[in-house]
Amino acid sequence: MGAIRQALQTLPAPVALIGAKDGDRHNITTVAWICQESGDPPQVMVSIAPQRFIHDMIVRSREFMVTVMGEGDEEAALFCGTKSGRDVDKVKELGLPTEPAEVIGVPRIKGALANLECRLVDSLVSGDHTIFVGKVVAATFLEGRRPLVWSRGKMGLL
Ligand SMILES: Cc1cc2nc3c(=O)[nH]c(=O)nc-3n(C[C@H](O)[C@H](O)[C@H](O)COP(=O)(O)O)c2cc1C
Secondary structure: OOOHHHHOOOOOOOOOOEEEEEEOOEEEEEEEEEEEEEEEEEEEEEEOOOOOOHHHHHHHHHHEEEEOOOOOHHHHHHHHHOHHHHHHHHHHHHHHOOEEOOOOOOOOOOOOOEEEEEEEEEEEOOOEEEEEEEEEEEEEOOOOOOEEEEOOOOOOOO
16 A cells, blocks of 8 residues: 555544435445534535445435444444445345434434434535535434544544
8 A cells, every 4th residue: 555545544534424315215325534614504525436326316315414423333334334225225234223304304313423414515526536515404412422433444432
Protein backbone atom coordinates (compact mmCIF):
# COMPACT_ATOMS: atom_id res chain seq x y z
CA MET A 1 0.00 0.00 0.00
CA GLY A 2 1.37 3.43 -0.93
CA ALA A 3 2.21 6.17 1.57
CA ILE A 4 -0.69 8.36 0.42
CA ARG A 5 -3.25 5.59 1.05
CA GLN A 6 -1.68 4.64 4.39
CA ALA A 7 -1.54 8.26 5.52
CA LEU A 8 -5.21 8.77 4.56
CA GLN A 9 -6.15 5.67 6.54
CA THR A 10 -4.91 7.27 9.76
CA LEU A 11 -7.79 9.80 9.55
CA PRO A 12 -10.26 8.74 12.24
CA ALA A 13 -13.76 8.57 10.76
CA PRO A 14 -17.17 7.72 12.20
CA VAL A 15 -19.08 4.59 11.25
CA ALA A 16 -22.66 5.19 10.12
CA LEU A 17 -25.42 3.50 8.19
CA ILE A 18 -27.08 5.42 5.39
CA GLY A 19 -30.68 4.38 4.90
CA ALA A 20 -32.82 5.13 1.87
CA LYS A 21 -36.15 3.97 0.50
CA ASP A 22 -37.33 3.38 -3.03
CA GLY A 23 -41.01 2.41 -3.02
CA ASP A 24 -41.25 -0.42 -0.45
CA ARG A 25 -37.56 -1.21 -0.66
CA HIS A 26 -35.51 -0.08 2.38
CA ASN A 27 -31.71 -0.36 2.01
CA ILE A 28 -28.90 0.44 4.45
CA THR A 29 -25.23 0.92 3.56
CA THR A 30 -22.19 1.48 5.79
CA VAL A 31 -20.15 4.66 5.37
CA ALA A 32 -17.07 6.13 7.02
CA TRP A 33 -16.70 9.17 4.78
CA ILE A 34 -19.29 11.33 6.52
CA CYS A 35 -19.19 14.47 8.66
CA GLN A 36 -21.12 17.59 9.71
CA GLU A 37 -20.47 20.46 7.26
CA SER A 38 -22.76 23.25 8.52
CA GLY A 39 -24.10 24.28 11.92
CA ASP A 40 -26.92 26.65 10.95
CA PRO A 41 -28.65 25.12 9.10
CA PRO A 42 -27.46 21.78 10.50
CA GLN A 43 -26.11 19.79 7.55
CA VAL A 44 -24.01 16.69 6.96
CA MET A 45 -22.10 15.54 3.92
CA VAL A 46 -21.60 11.93 2.94
CA SER A 47 -19.47 10.53 0.15
CA ILE A 48 -20.98 7.61 -1.75
CA ALA A 49 -19.60 5.78 -4.79
CA PRO A 50 -21.98 5.73 -7.78
CA GLN A 51 -21.87 1.93 -8.02
CA ARG A 52 -23.42 1.50 -4.55
CA PHE A 53 -27.06 0.47 -4.74
CA ILE A 54 -27.94 3.18 -2.20
CA HIS A 55 -26.52 5.92 -4.48
CA ASP A 56 -29.39 6.10 -6.96
CA MET A 57 -31.95 5.46 -4.23
CA ILE A 58 -30.82 8.79 -2.68
CA VAL A 59 -30.76 10.55 -6.06
CA ARG A 60 -34.35 9.44 -6.74
CA SER A 61 -35.92 9.92 -3.28
CA ARG A 62 -33.91 13.04 -2.30
CA GLU A 63 -33.77 11.99 1.36
CA PHE A 64 -31.72 9.69 3.56
CA MET A 65 -31.29 8.55 7.16
CA VAL A 66 -27.92 8.64 8.93
CA THR A 67 -27.73 6.09 11.77
CA VAL A 68 -24.60 6.59 13.89
CA MET A 69 -23.07 3.25 14.93
CA GLY A 70 -22.00 2.63 18.52
CA GLU A 71 -20.58 -0.03 20.79
CA GLY A 72 -22.02 -3.44 19.86
CA ASP A 73 -22.92 -2.43 16.29
CA GLU A 74 -19.68 -3.74 14.73
CA GLU A 75 -21.21 -6.83 13.08
CA ALA A 76 -24.15 -4.94 11.57
CA ALA A 77 -21.78 -2.26 10.23
CA LEU A 78 -19.53 -4.87 8.63
CA PHE A 79 -22.49 -6.74 7.11
CA CYS A 80 -24.03 -3.58 5.63
CA GLY A 81 -20.60 -2.57 4.31
CA THR A 82 -19.90 -5.86 2.52
CA LYS A 83 -23.31 -6.90 1.12
CA SER A 84 -25.29 -5.02 -1.49
CA GLY A 85 -28.99 -4.25 -1.32
CA ARG A 86 -29.07 -5.47 -4.93
CA ASP A 87 -28.59 -9.04 -3.62
CA VAL A 88 -29.94 -9.05 -0.06
CA ASP A 89 -32.51 -7.32 2.10
CA LYS A 90 -30.01 -6.21 4.77
CA VAL A 91 -32.62 -4.91 7.23
CA LYS A 92 -34.45 -8.26 7.12
CA GLU A 93 -31.30 -10.42 7.25
CA LEU A 94 -30.03 -8.59 10.33
CA GLY A 95 -33.47 -8.45 11.94
CA LEU A 96 -32.90 -4.77 12.72
CA PRO A 97 -35.77 -3.11 14.61
CA THR A 98 -37.07 -0.07 12.73
CA GLU A 99 -39.69 2.58 13.37
CA PRO A 100 -41.19 5.36 11.24
CA ALA A 101 -39.20 8.59 11.17
CA GLU A 102 -40.66 11.93 12.28
CA VAL A 103 -40.32 13.87 8.99
CA ILE A 104 -38.86 11.77 6.16
CA GLY A 105 -40.07 8.51 4.61
CA VAL A 106 -36.98 6.44 5.56
CA PRO A 107 -37.38 4.46 8.82
CA ARG A 108 -35.11 5.00 11.84
CA ILE A 109 -33.15 2.15 13.44
CA LYS A 110 -34.44 1.68 17.00
CA GLY A 111 -31.89 1.70 19.83
CA ALA A 112 -29.18 3.39 17.72
CA LEU A 113 -26.75 5.90 19.20
CA ALA A 114 -28.26 8.54 16.89
CA ASN A 115 -30.56 8.82 13.87
CA LEU A 116 -30.40 11.94 11.67
CA GLU A 117 -33.24 12.49 9.22
CA CYS A 118 -31.84 14.26 6.15
CA ARG A 119 -33.33 16.01 3.13
CA LEU A 120 -30.96 16.16 0.16
CA VAL A 121 -30.06 19.80 -0.53
CA ASP A 122 -27.00 19.45 -2.76
CA SER A 123 -24.77 16.94 -4.48
CA LEU A 124 -21.39 17.10 -6.17
CA VAL A 125 -19.67 14.46 -8.25
CA SER A 126 -16.04 14.62 -7.15
CA GLY A 127 -13.31 12.08 -7.86
CA ASP A 128 -14.77 8.58 -7.73
CA HIS A 129 -17.55 9.46 -5.25
CA THR A 130 -20.63 11.70 -5.05
CA ILE A 131 -20.84 14.07 -2.09
CA PHE A 132 -24.43 14.26 -0.88
CA VAL A 133 -25.31 17.19 1.39
CA GLY A 134 -28.26 16.57 3.68
CA LYS A 135 -30.11 19.07 5.87
CA VAL A 136 -30.90 17.44 9.22
CA VAL A 137 -34.63 17.98 9.74
CA ALA A 138 -35.15 15.76 12.80
CA ALA A 139 -33.02 13.51 15.01
CA THR A 140 -32.94 11.06 17.93
CA PHE A 141 -30.01 10.14 20.17
CA LEU A 142 -29.17 8.04 23.22
CA GLU A 143 -26.97 9.14 26.12
CA GLY A 144 -24.08 7.01 27.28
CA ARG A 145 -23.29 4.84 24.23
CA ARG A 146 -19.78 5.12 22.80
CA PRO A 147 -19.47 5.82 19.03
CA LEU A 148 -17.60 3.45 16.71
CA VAL A 149 -14.58 4.89 14.93
CA TRP A 150 -13.01 3.72 11.65
CA SER A 151 -9.23 4.12 11.41
CA ARG A 152 -6.43 2.15 9.70
CA GLY A 153 -9.02 -0.20 8.18
CA LYS A 154 -10.41 -1.26 11.56
CA MET A 155 -13.33 -0.41 13.81
CA GLY A 156 -12.63 0.73 17.33
CA LEU A 157 -14.35 2.63 20.13
CA LEU A 158 -13.85 6.22 21.15
C1 LIG B 1 -16.32 0.41 7.43
C2 LIG B 1 -16.81 0.66 6.02
C3 LIG B 1 -16.92 1.96 5.55
C4 LIG B 1 -17.39 2.23 4.26
N1 LIG B 1 -17.49 3.52 3.85
C5 LIG B 1 -18.00 3.80 2.63
C6 LIG B 1 -18.18 5.17 2.22
O1 LIG B 1 -17.90 6.11 2.96
N2 LIG B 1 -18.69 5.39 0.97
C7 LIG B 1 -19.03 4.36 0.12
O2 LIG B 1 -19.48 4.63 -1.01
N3 LIG B 1 -18.87 3.06 0.48
C8 LIG B 1 -18.39 2.76 1.71
N4 LIG B 1 -18.23 1.46 2.11
C9 LIG B 1 -18.60 0.38 1.17
C10 LIG B 1 -20.11 0.09 1.12
O3 LIG B 1 -20.68 0.08 2.41
C11 LIG B 1 -20.35 -1.28 0.45
O4 LIG B 1 -19.87 -1.26 -0.88
C12 LIG B 1 -21.81 -1.74 0.48
O5 LIG B 1 -21.85 -3.13 0.25
C13 LIG B 1 -22.70 -1.03 -0.54
O6 LIG B 1 -24.02 -1.49 -0.37
P1 LIG B 1 -25.21 -1.13 -1.40
O7 LIG B 1 -24.80 -1.68 -2.74
O8 LIG B 1 -26.40 -1.83 -0.81
O9 LIG B 1 -25.35 0.35 -1.38
C14 LIG B 1 -17.76 1.16 3.40
C15 LIG B 1 -17.63 -0.17 3.86
C16 LIG B 1 -17.18 -0.42 5.15
C17 LIG B 1 -17.08 -1.84 5.65
